Amino acid sequence: MDIDEVIELPWVEKYRPSNLEDLVAHEAIISTIKKFIKEKKLPHLLFYGPPGTGKTSTILAVAKEMYGKSFSTMSLELNASDDRGINVVREQIKNFASTQQIMSKGIKLIILDEADSMTNAAQFALRRIIEKYTKTTRFCMICNYVSKIIPALQSRCTRFRFMPLPPQIARERIRMISQCEGLDITEDGINSLVELGNGDMRKYLNILQSTAMAFQHIDSQAVYACTGNPDPVFIDRVLEILLSLNFNEVFEELMKKKVDFGFSLCDILRELHKNLAQITFPEKMKMFLIKRMAEVEMRLSQGANEKIQLGSLIGAFIEARNLNLL
Numbered sequence: 001m002d003i004d005e006v007i008e009l010p011w012v013e014k015y016r017p018s019n020l021e022d023l024v025a026h027e028a029i030i031s032t033i034k035k036f037i038k039e040k041k042l043p044h045l046l047f048y049g050p051p052g053t054g055k056t057s058t059i060l061a062v063a064k065e066m067y068g069k070s071f072s073t074m075s076l077e078l079n080a081s082d083d084r085g086i087n088v089v090r091e092q093i094k095n096f097a098s099t100q101q102i103m104s105k106g107i108k109l110i111i112l113d114e115a116d117s118m119t120n121a122a123q124f125a126l127r128r129i130i131e132k133y134t135k136t137t138r139f140c141m142i143c144n145y146v147s148k149i150i151p152a153l154q155s156r157c158t159r160f161r162f163m164p165l166p167p168q169i170a171r172e173r174i175r176m177i178s179q180c181e182g183l184d185i186t187e188d189g190i191n192s193l194v195e196l197g198n199g200d201m202r203k204y205l206n207i208l209q210s211t212a213m214a215f216q217h218i219d220s221q222a223v224y225a226c227t228g229n230p231d232p233v234f235i236d237r238v239l240e241i242l243l244s245l246n247f248n249e250v251f252e253e254l255m256k257k258k259v260d261f262g263f264s265l266c267d268i269l270r271e272l273h274k275n276l277a278q279i280t281f282p283e284k285m286k287m288f289l290i291k292r293m294a295e296v297e298m299r300l301s302q303g304a305n306e307k308i309q310l311g312s313l314i315g316a317f318i319e320a321r322n323l324n325l326l
Contacts, residue, residue: 010205011208012205015177017057018061019065023054023057023058024165024169024173025169026162029058030058033045037066042138043138043158044134044139044140044158045059045138045160046159047141047142048145048159049162049163049164050144052165052199054162054201058162063109066106067109074108074109075110075111076096076108076110077113078111079114086125093129097110097129097136107138108136108138109140110137110139111142112126112139113142114144116143116144116146117148123149123153127150127156167199170194170197170201170204173201174193174194177208178190183218186217186218186219188219189211189222191220192219193207211227230267230271235268235272238254239272241253241254242313242317243321247311255307258310265296265300265309265313269313273290273293285320288316289317292312292316293313293316296309
């Protein structure tokens with residue numbers, strides 16, 4: 001591959017771990033899989049958990065470690081971009097599982113990414129194929145929601161749950177990539193990335209690359225400006241005026257801020273909810289406000305008018321103040 005092509009890769013792919021040693025977090029899962037490979041007792045696998053936690057990277061690293069140069073001939077990867085109906089199971093998967101490899105020895109690996117999007121009929125057909133070709137083929141299913149995988153398939157696999165990346169590991173990875181790319185990033189910029197990413201490494205890298213393309217100096221303000229999320233200073237001000245000014249003053253100032261900064265009411269509600277959970281308000285007030293905010297968000301999701309719902313949100317805070325819930 002030409003070096004210019006490598007440079008132009010999205011950072012998500014450029015920094016994708018190529019072997020098991022490069023993977024961060026999930027030490028228990030990786031050590032268990034290493035033992036399976038060493039003892040040549042790899043079972044059928046089911047990886048599940050939130051997006052961006054390393055499920056696909058882990059199984060690709062396993063396949064590369066097991067097969068080396070034969071990776072492309074000994075493994076088959078199907079993801080959500082492919083048709084996931086029963087015909088794919090009967091034809092593509094069955095053909096690959098049943099075909100003998102002349103030049104290569106060992107078991108083959110079929111990776112089914114986004115397996116929770118497969119139809120029930122396809123999953124039932126897959127159950128029989130797993131049983132029939134288990135001597136020559138291993139399956140690894142990857143999904144976000146394990147409840148969407150039929151019990152018959154779950155029982156045939158060793159399950160591993162991938163948790164969101166711990167903040168400290170995410171910070172170390174962001175620092176390492178920033179150093180490799182020669183970025184001017186501050187500590188509060190890193191903390192903002194960790195806050196917005198919620199343990200999703202793919203999201204961290206996409207936000208970091210977007211911000212690096214837009215700003216030479218990456219700090220908290222740059223990260224929030226690039227993602228379009230309300231920053232903590234803005235939310236603190238919103239909370240301050242909701243708890244102190246009268247209805248008309250709050251409504252005018254919030255409408256002006258929404259227009260100036262281009263935030264939707266849903267964005268403000270999401271960040272406001274985080275702040276409410278952290279502030280030491282009386283329990284009655286928290287319960288009252290969170291319930292009313294949930295009602296506003298539900299109405300917004302059903303297409304209600306933002307201006308009217310903003311009034312409803314302000315009314316909830318003023319009602320809480322008048323009821324002496326503070």
